[in-house]
Amino acid sequence: MSGSDLDPHLAPAYRRALWIVVLLNVGYGLVEIVGGFISGSQALKADALDFLGDGSITFLALLSIGWSLRWRARSALLQGLFLGALGMVVLLNAAYRTIMLNQPEADLMGIFGFVALVVNLASAAVLVPHRTGDANVRAVWLFSRNDAIGNVAVVIAAGLVWWTGTPWPDLVVAFVIAGLFLQSSWVIVRDARRDLGSS
Template identity: 70%
Template sequence: MTDVVRYRVTGMDCASCAAKIERAVRSAGVDDLSVSTASQILTLNVARSDKRLSGVEAAVSKAGYHLTPIEPESGSAETMRPTHMTAGYRWALWIVIGLNVGYGLIEMIGGFLAGSQALKADALDFLGDGLITLFGVLAIGWSLAWRARSALVQGVFLGGLGMGVIGSTIYRVFTAQQIEAGLMGTLAFVALAVNVAAALVLIPHRAGDANVRAVWLFSRNDALGNIAVVLAAGLVAWSGSSWPDLAVAFAIAGLFLHSSWVIVRDALNDMRAPTDN
């Protein structure tokens, strides 16, 4: 009979991260696993004495993430080991949270002022990243059940924001509105700079070339959205049409909704899992 081995994952905040962690675990020879983006927990259905665990920890670390074992106590209860976070790393995460949430609010207001749905959708990405990172910092040491419940609320909230942007974008399809392409492009350029700043803040606290590369890959994915908004602003200015803005808004908001759904799905699965309360 196999045991259940759980790890808290530091650095995972999206479905793409979960997929990379799953590939890393499988590369170490373990196929019976689940990765929850909601509770940021990796679960392996293997014996605790399994020699492959050291390989799993090394593979996940090489992929750019950190695993902290969740130790079983008496009965079915589990407890977290003390976090590996240094004071510097914790402050870096708070700076990243401030950058993402702060600029997300600024970009959302800018989206209304510029009449740009793409800016509003990109603002959601900033807000989502910031709130997920905030959850990761605050939830250290929480039980799996409480992490899942909190993540469920967060996923539903983020999904509601995403649906709001989708709905207003559909409304804009049928109503003409002048878009301030200059303001739209400027805010998108600043968004790109904020993403680069967040990466620079994190890199000194991620050991190893692979971990540094993981920070840049994550920032690159966010930057692609910023660049898409910049290109849309250029096309709006060139063509005088709002369609480039609407197309980018649908694409970014759709990806955001998918991430929100993954959080809700994983949270519900975690809540059904046998664990302590």
């Protein structure tokens, strides 16, 4: 039996999937952060940070291929802590913007959010065959899954901002995305600690 049969994270297909996810996330993260500033959308800015964070963390997962379970678990632990910190940044920024109450441009917000959804669905699609395994593998899957969920929320929020003429839907989605980050951070850290305990 080959090494890739024994360890799915060593399979060439998994490495290719990770490279695709890195390129999609970093590339569109840079585009979306500009879109977030142009449109004034906090949800888009939060999502752009998530894209850039996902690209960085997926690159770390790529580097950790071939490491021992213990070191892959440490990598996943770092990913979980990073995601938690990102969630707190988004939460604090959304809280600040709640006080300022700047209304985003709903049409731009919707366009960027829809393209982000397509990018994230593509990332999730290449990772579906690789969504189970150790904490490091599961962390990459959770990042991509969360992005797709967040993008659906951004598109819905854009429609609600346009319909209601208020910034509240954008801010609510930013808070929801932050909560999703924090929940996934907890799951990743829990799984990484379990893997560390068994290695």
